[in-house]
Amino acid sequence: MKIGKLLLMAFSISLFVSCSNDDDNNDNTPKGDYDNGFFILNEGSAGQGTVSFSSDDFSVFTKDAYTAANGSDLLGKYAQSIFFDGDKAYIIAGGSKVINVVNRYTFKLVAKIDTGLLNPRYGVVKDGKAYVTNANTYADWGASATAPGNTDDYVAVIDLATNKFESKIDLNATANRIVEKNGKLYITESYTSSKLLVVNIAAKSLEAPITIGLSADTMEEKDGILYILRSPYTDRSEIVKVKLSDKTISKITFPEALDGAGYMDIYNDKIYYTVSNSVYSINTNATAASTTPIVTASTVANLYGFAVNNDRIYVADSGDYKADSKAYIYNLTGTLQKELTVGVGPNGFYFNN
Amino acid sequence: MTLRKLIVSFFVLMCQLISAQNDSINNLKEVIVSDANLKKYSNSQSVLKLNDSIINKNEGLLTDLLNFNSTLYFKEYGRGMLSTVSFRGTTSSQTAVIWNGININSQMNGSTDFNTISGSDYNSISVKAGGGSILYGSGAIGGTVHLNNDLGFYNRFENNLKLDYGSFNTIGINYKSNIATEKWSAQIGFSKNSSTNDYKYLNKYTWKGEQRWNQNGQYDVITMSANLGYKLNDTNVFKFYSQTSNTDRNTSLVTESEMKSKYVNGFNRNLLEYEGNFGRFTTNLKTAYIFENYQYFADNSTNQYTYGKTENLITKADLGYQLFKSTQVNGILDYNRTNGYGTGFGNHVREISSASLLVKQDFSAYWKNEFGIRKEFTNNYESPVLFSLGSSYQFNKLYNLKLNVSRNFRIPTFNDLYWETGGNPDLKPESSYQAEIGNVFTFKDISLTQTFYYIKIKDLLQWVPGKNGVWSPHNNDRVNSYGSETLLSWKKQFGKNNFNANASYACTVSEDDATGNQLFFVPYNKVTSSVSYSRNRITAYYQFLYNGFVYTRADNNPDEIINDYTVSNLGIDYAFKFLNSFKLGFQVLNIFNENYESLENRPMPGRNFNMYITLKF
Numbered sequence: 006m007k008i009g010k011l012l013l014m015a016f017s018i019s020l021f022v023s024c025s026n027d028d029d030n031n032d033n034t035p036k037g038d039y040d041n042g043f044f045i046l047n048e049g050s051a052g053q054g055t056v057s058f059s060s061d062d063f064s065v066f067t068k069d070a071y072t073a074a075n076g077s078d079l080l081g082k083y084a085q086s087i088f089f090d091g092d093k094a095y096i097i098a099g100g101s102k103v104i105n106v107v108n109r110y111t112f113k114l115v116a117k118i119d120t121g122l123l124n125p126r127y128g129v130v131k132d133g134k135a136y137v138t139n140a141n142t143y144a145d146w147g148a149s150a151t152a153p154g155n156t157d158d159y160v161a162v163i164d165l166a167t168n169k170f171e172s173k174i175d176l177n178a179t180a181n182r183i184v185e186k187n188g189k190l191y192i193t194e195s196y197t198s199s200k201l202l203v204v205n206i207a208a209k210s211l212e213a214p215i216t217i218g219l220s221a222d223t224m225e226e227k228d229g230i231l232y233i234l235r236s237p238y239t240d241r242s243e244i245v246k247v248k249l250s251d252k253t254i255s256k257i258t259f260p261e262a263l264d265g266a267g268y269m270d271i272y273n274d275k276i277y278y279t280v281s282n283s284v285y286s287i288n289t290n291a292t293a294a295s296t297t298p299i300v301t302a303s304t305v306a307n308l309y310g311f312a313v314n315n316d317r318i319y320v321a322d323s324g325d326y327k328a329d330s331k332a333y334i335y336n337l338t339g340t341l342q343k344e345l346t347v348g349v350g351p352n353g354f355y356f357n358n
Numbered sequence: 359m360t361l362r363k364l365i366v367s368f369f370v371l372m373c374q375l376i377s378a379q380n381d382s383i384n385n386l387k388e389v390i391v392s393d394a395n396l397k398k399y400s401n402s403q404s405v406l407k408l409n410d411s412i413i414n415k416n417e418g419l420l421t422d423l424l425n426f427n428s429t430l431y432f433k434e435y436g437r438g439m440l441s442t443v444s445f446r447g448t449t450s451s452q453t454a455v456i457w458n459g460i461n462i463n464s465q466m467n468g469s470t471d472f473n474t475i476s477g478s479d480y481n482s483i484s485v486k487a488g489g490g491s492i493l494y495g496s497g498a499i500g501g502t503v504h505l506n507n508d509l510g511f512y513n514r515f516e517n518n519l520k521l522d523y524g525s526f527n528t529i530g531i532n533y534k535s536n537i538a539t540e541k542w543s544a545q546i547g548f549s550k551n552s553s554t555n556d557y558k559y560l561n562k563y564t565w566k567g568e569q570r571w572n573q574n575g576q577y578d579v580i581t582m583s584a585n586l587g588y589k590l591n592d593t594n595v596f597k598f599y600s601q602t603s604n605t606d607r608n609t610s611l612v613t614e615s616e617m618k619s620k621y622v623n624g625f626n627r628n629l630l631e632y633e634g635n636f637g638r639f640t641t642n643l644k645t646a647y648i649f650e651n652y653q654y655f656a657d658n659s660t661n662q663y664t665y666g667k668t669e670n671l672i673t674k675a676d677l678g679y680q681l682f683k684s685t686q687v688n689g690i691l692d693y694n695r696t697n698g699y700g701t702g703f704g705n706h707v708r709e710i711s712s713a714s715l716l717v718k719q720d721f722s723a724y725w726k727n728e729f730g731i732r733k734e735f736t737n738n739y740e741s742p743v744l745f746s747l748g749s750s751y752q753f754n755k756l757y758n759l760k761l762n763v764s765r766n767f768r769i770p771t772f773n774d775l776y777w778e779t780g781g782n783p784d785l786k787p788e789s790s791y792q793a794e795i796g797n798v799f800t801f802k803d804i805s806l807t808q809t810f811y812y813i814k815i816k817d818l819l820q821w822v823p824g825k826n827g828v829w830s831p832h833n834n835d836r837v838n839s840y841g842s843e844t845l846l847s848w849k850k851q852f853g854k855n856n857f858n859a860n861a862s863y864a865c866t867v868s869e870d871d872a873t874g875n876q877l878f879f880v881p882y883n884k885v886t887s888s889v890s891y892s893r894n895r896i897t898a899y900y901q902f903l904y905n906g907f908v909y910t911r912a913d914n915n916p917d918e919i920i921n922d923y924t925v926s927n928l929g930i931d932y933a934f935k936f937l938n939s940f941k942l943g944f945q946v947l948n949i950f951n952e953n954y955e956s957l958e959n960r961p962m963p964g965r966n967f968n969m970y971i972t973l974k975f
Binding site for chain 1: 562616664701958959
């Protein structure tokens with residue numbers, strides 16, 4: 006593969022997958038209708054998932070970018086997440102076992118990856134290949150940890166040059182969120198698993214998992230440390246910090262007032278996290294949680310999507326899944342910048358600049 | 359809006375209409391109806407009866423029959439797939455389906471899937487608009503659909519066989535046999551309706567440019583019935599009804615990449631009935647056992663499934679007394695025990711008892727009144743006192759006025775109460791008050807029924823997402839539903855030419871009390887009509903359905919609707935001189951190749967064909 010393409014890929018991985026620092030795009034010519042802005046992924050419920058777009062200055066808004074670009078083609082049910090590689094965006098619709106590959110600036114459909122997937126959830130890209138967690142079947146409520154539904158999850162390996170499923174890595178556990186760092190995949194799952202799974206990409210094999218406790222969900226790697234937010238049902242919420250070089254663990258245990266923490270995002274040396282509809286932040290080197298919210302999004306009934314980027318806080322309300330819901334954008338001190346009416350069940354923000 | 363266009367077309371239709379669907383029962387031969395109360399206590403409401411000749415002109419499954427011949431609105435997940443009803447703007451569990459007098463709505467989800475019932479298994483199907491919880495219990499809010507097997511006690515040996523073959527490999531086999539003497543009456547039936555159902559989606563292509571078609575839409579519905587009546591003497595009659603059915607259905611895909619799943623469901627119903635007539639005193643005792651089950655295979659290539667089943671035992675004692683010549687009183691005691699178990703809701707038992715009192719008073723042949731009151735007793739929930747009050751006054755030959763006021767309810771289902779996780783054991787039943795005025799005009803061969811109704815429903819059960827994303831049912835909403843129903847029929851004979859026509863029009867406003875929005879999946883307008891013409895041995899018929907647009911979202915987002923559609927069918931048959939009757943028929947369905955959907959992204963078939971043979975011997 007050409008060095009230039011690799012570099013571009015590496016650049017975009019660091020920029021978009023880790024969802025961290027942003028730079029001003031020096032090249033100001035937009036590469037399509039959906040450049041210089043952000044996407045809101047709407048899960049959908051009875052209907053199809055959709056993707057909304059807003060320009061960073063809010064002057065341009067498209068409620069359903071996929072349909073606008075692709076007419077009657079259907080995105081799929083339960084749009085779960087998007088990952089990026091180069092100028093492509095990969096939209097995962099778990100309920101339809103499909104990944105729609107679109108040009109991230111025009112949203113024109115390039116291909117559909119529709120084999121080898123069973124309830125696909127989240128994906129990362131490394132060296133021209135995508136690694137996508139698949140929940141496969143779900144166990145019945147209250148089933149044992151060894152029930153098939155709790156042990157059949159896997160990582161699908163997809164060749165992004167051909168957009169074809171290539172192989173899978175069985176996990177013998179449940180899998181959901183995924184992060185890639187230095188050739189390793191780190192996987193959490195919040196319903197059944199109490200472990201951080203570690204997969205060696207080159208060997209396509211599982212390494213010893215790291216016990217972090219139940220209900221671990223969002224995570225992000227920064228400076229060799231993996232930050233994981235977990236919020237057990239009847240226990241205190243925690244940020245678990247895993248030092249990837251030696252797999253040692255340290256924790257920031259939240260006070261009881263912050264039970265049921267929701268989401269976390271790291272931006273400019275700060276950890277932003279949510280509890281109910283409030284957003285808090287602490288420094289990455291802090292040892293205790295902040296109980297003073299930056300902002301409380303009082304009209305948000307069920308905070309369902311969260312990101313911090315471009316000096317802004319992005320919050321989505323799931324709504325009732327029966328009607329279009331809303332996204333709210335605040336500055337870092339919690340002043341509302343914009344309220345957007347998006348699609349049904351908005352669950353995530355993705356940045357395109 | 360298209361309303362004006364609609365009204366115009368409706369009146370055009372009205373003018374053309376020539377009609378009648380209520381062939382009266384042959385009075386010379388004694389027929390014992392399976393549900394005597396349906397006739398006795400529905401003078402103040404409108405009942406549309408669909409008999410054999412109408413049932414035979416429609417596709418096998420009940421959705422098609424009722425969609426083209428009544429005001430009921432259906433939401434179909436593709437042709438032959440799950441089909442739920444909305445009657446007078448209510449939800450799918452607010453229409454009760456009654457089999458020979460017994461409520462058979464699912465104990466698990468509260469509703470009936472009209473694509474699991476084959477119309478030909480019954481002698482007649484009646485649609486009664488309006489509340490009926492006094493007689494039929496839970497779910498009789500919008501109205502009731504009655505599936506009746508009536509037994510004739512006269513000497514006969516008759517066999518009916520109808521064979522259908524149509525597009526998409528659609529096969530119908532419907533056989534019914536009646537063997538009867540003046541003491542015994544037996545009815546045996548078998549029906550099978552199946553299809554590979556792989557129709558093309560009109561003008562729809564995949565991203566690769568391939569023609570899209572209905573994948574994974576196969577269905578196969580098989581039902582067997584046996585009904586037996588024994589007349590010991592003029593005062594004592596015993597009846598036994600039994601029916602077993604299995605529906606094996608795949609679930610059609612919305613997009614090609616989806617998991618192919620399968621849903622298998624079945625039922626077994628048995629009803630033993632005793633009728634005693636002792637002059638002024640009558641008694642009717644019923645015992646029924648109803649078994650219902652489903653298996654859902656999320657991936658039909660594996661043998662893994664989730665399931666649910668219920669066993670329901672019903673005993674009913676209905677004691678009637680003729681107080682005066684003009685006054686009849688019925689007291690009904692009812693006990694109902696349901697065992698339910700399944701992967702979704704564990705193992706639970708529910709017991710419900712009820713007592714009701716009905717009074718019918720005919721001041722004269724022209725003025726008839728009815729009154730009913732009912733109360734349920736159960737540990738599961740607090741049940742309201744239900745009532746019904748109705749009057750019918752025949753002013754003259756031309757005009758009959760009907761008034762009815764009632765309170766009805768719908769109880770929470772096993773899913774609502776016990777679903778893990780999310781089930782809410784503290785639910786109240788949904789309850790409704792409703793009032794209606796019916797005007798029935800009869801002029802020569804024309805009959806016109808116009809009904810205006812108003813329904814106020816409270817404590818509507820809604821599943822809403824709660825904390826941790828767990829969905830849970832709550833008695834949240836209030837709904838006001840009002841509108842009008844018009845039924846028109848005309849029947850006329852000019853020499854050898856027989857005309858027969860009927861039409862229905864429903865105008866429905868169903869508003870969420872809090873937001874004022876129209877409920878989603880309730881059309882403001884629906885029109886049906888059919889015209890049939892026969893001369894000598896040839897019969898030709900035309901059916902028409904207009905379904906107004908529906909919102910698919912609670913917020914009435916104008917971008918999220920299902921467009922209105924018009925579907926027409928044309929059929930012709932010829933009766934040969936062979937056996938008692940030998941008919942060969944041909945139908946063109948959706949003759950104008952309308953591209954339509956009943957639910958978003960679930961296209962229905964374009965023009966398609968069916969041929970049939972009907973044999974009587």
